[in-house]
Amino acid sequence: MAGHGTDGHPHGADRLCEAGDRVYSRAVRRGRVPREEAEAVPCLLELALLHPDPDDMAWLVPTSPQEVMTRLLRGVYDEVSASQRRMGSAVAAFEWYAGLGPQPQNGPAEGTAIRVLDGLSRIQAAMDEATAACTTEVLTVQPGGIRPEHELTEGLHRAMALRARGVRMRDLYTHVARHGQGLLNYLELMGDAVQARTLEEVIDRLILFDRTVAFIPANADRTLALELRHPALVQYLVTVFERLWRLAIPLTAPLPETGIEGISYRERSIAALLAEGHQDAVIAERLGISVRTCRAHIARLSETLGAASRTQLGVRIAQAGLDGPPRPSGLGPISLPDVPGRGSPTVR
Known part of the structure; x- marks a missing residue:
C-alpha cells in the first residue's frame, strides 16, 4: 500500500x-x-x-x-x-x-472478541498496548530452535518493564533452544521473574497477557495475527499452555535418558515421528532443527539400528520400541535386538 x-x-x-x-x-x-x-x-x-x-x-x-x-x-x-x-x-x-x-446489542461488540492484525507494525502496536496494560502474568510459547539474539534483545526492554511492575513470566521452548547462549543470557538477566521449560515439540507461537488477551499467528509468515479477547477462547489457550507446562522440563534440569543404549533423546523423538509417517521436512519443523540436521540424525539412527533402507528402518524402530512413548526412567537400559551387520552401538 x-x-x-x-x-x-x-x-x-x-x-x-x-x-x-x-x-x-x-x-x-x-x-x-x-x-x-x-x-x-x-x-x-x-x-x-x-x-x-x-x-x-x-x-x-x-x-x-x-x-x-x-x-x-x-x-x-x-x-x-x-x-x-x-x-x-x-x-x-x-x-x-x-x-x-444495526444497533449494537448488549455486551461486547462482535469485532472486539477477535481482531485481525494486518501487518507487522499493527501486530507490534497491539502487543505493545497489551504489554503496557499487563499487571500480573505473561505466558508464551516460542516454537522453532535457537532464538536469534536480535529477537531476544528487542524483547528485553519490554520484559524488563514487565519485571519492574512485578509481572511474572513463563516461557515454553523446544529442547533445541537450550543450546542458544543468547537465551541463557536473557534468563540470567531476568532472574526469577521468568521461568522457562522445554519440550521436544510445542504448538505454534502463543502469547497470553493476564489470561484475558491472547495473540496467535494467522498465516505462515506471521504477517497476520489474531488478537483474541473472547473469554472462552482465551481460557482454552490457557488450559493448553498449562498442560504443556506440566509436561515440559525445566531449562535448568537435564534431559532424561532415553533408556535405550546408543539412542539419543532427539533420535528417539525422530524415530517416533518417522513411525507416524512424517517426512524429513515436517519432522525438522516440529523439532525446531534444520532438515540437514534431521537427516544426519536419521542416518545415525539407521546405522545404530542396522537398517539399510527407510522401510527396514521402520521395522527396526518398531522392534526397538521406539514407535511409542518412552519407558519410565529407572527401568534400566533396553538392549537393541540383534540385527545382521550392526556393530556395537555407542552412547551419544
Missing part, C-alpha cells in the same frame, strides 16, 4: 474522502465488503476503518463507528483545549455512520 494511501487521500479518520465515504458507508450497511472494493481507497485500511474478516480474508469488515470514535477521543483527551472543534466533528461524523447499520 506504500505510495497509494493517505498521500492520495489526505484526511483523518474523522473526515473521509468521497471514495472512502462510499465504501465505508456500504460496509457499515452490509456488514462487510469484498476486498477488491477497497483497493481504490487504501486509506480505509491504513486508518483501520476496515480490517480482514477472520472467517474469510477475501472480505473486509468495518470497524464499528463507536470503536473508531473511542480511538479518536483517546488521543483527543490529552489535548482537549486545542481539539474541541475536531472532537465535535468526530462525534458528529461517526454518530451518523452508526445510524446506517
Whole structure:
C-alpha cells in the first residue's frame, strides 16, 4: 500500500474522502465488503476503518463507528483545549455512520472478541498496548530452535518493564533452544521473574497477557495475527499452555535418558515421528532443527539400528520400541535386538 494511501487521500479518520465515504458507508450497511472494493481507497485500511474478516480474508469488515470514535477521543483527551472543534466533528461524523447499520446489542461488540492484525507494525502496536496494560502474568510459547539474539534483545526492554511492575513470566521452548547462549543470557538477566521449560515439540507461537488477551499467528509468515479477547477462547489457550507446562522440563534440569543404549533423546523423538509417517521436512519443523540436521540424525539412527533402507528402518524402530512413548526412567537400559551387520552401538 506504500505510495497509494493517505498521500492520495489526505484526511483523518474523522473526515473521509468521497471514495472512502462510499465504501465505508456500504460496509457499515452490509456488514462487510469484498476486498477488491477497497483497493481504490487504501486509506480505509491504513486508518483501520476496515480490517480482514477472520472467517474469510477475501472480505473486509468495518470497524464499528463507536470503536473508531473511542480511538479518536483517546488521543483527543490529552489535548482537549486545542481539539474541541475536531472532537465535535468526530462525534458528529461517526454518530451518523452508526445510524446506517444495526444497533449494537448488549455486551461486547462482535469485532472486539477477535481482531485481525494486518501487518507487522499493527501486530507490534497491539502487543505493545497489551504489554503496557499487563499487571500480573505473561505466558508464551516460542516454537522453532535457537532464538536469534536480535529477537531476544528487542524483547528485553519490554520484559524488563514487565519485571519492574512485578509481572511474572513463563516461557515454553523446544529442547533445541537450550543450546542458544543468547537465551541463557536473557534468563540470567531476568532472574526469577521468568521461568522457562522445554519440550521436544510445542504448538505454534502463543502469547497470553493476564489470561484475558491472547495473540496467535494467522498465516505462515506471521504477517497476520489474531488478537483474541473472547473469554472462552482465551481460557482454552490457557488450559493448553498449562498442560504443556506440566509436561515440559525445566531449562535448568537435564534431559532424561532415553533408556535405550546408543539412542539419543532427539533420535528417539525422530524415530517416533518417522513411525507416524512424517517426512524429513515436517519432522525438522516440529523439532525446531534444520532438515540437514534431521537427516544426519536419521542416518545415525539407521546405522545404530542396522537398517539399510527407510522401510527396514521402520521395522527396526518398531522392534526397538521406539514407535511409542518412552519407558519410565529407572527401568534400566533396553538392549537393541540383534540385527545382521550392526556393530556395537555407542552412547551419544
